[in-house]
Amino acid sequence: MEKLPPEKAAEMLRKGGMNVSVAQAAIVLEFLRKLADIVVANYLDRHW
Numbered sequence: 929m930e931k932l933p934p935e936k937a938a939e940m941l942r943k944g945g946m947n948v949s950v951a952q953a954a955i956v957l958e959f960l961r962k963l964a965d966i967v968v969a970n971y972l973d974r975h976w
Contacts, residue, residue, distance in 0.1 A: 932957060 938953035948956070 934950045934954035934957060937957050938948050938950045941948050941953060941956075
């Protein structure tokens, strides 16, 4: 699966009404990836 580039994320956020820079979008993406890893690990710990 290919990663969403920060430029595309910034564009998507702007369309949603949030004015963010590409650097800020990269930080948001990094946070969301870490959060997703935690959620998946937590789910697997509880269900396996």
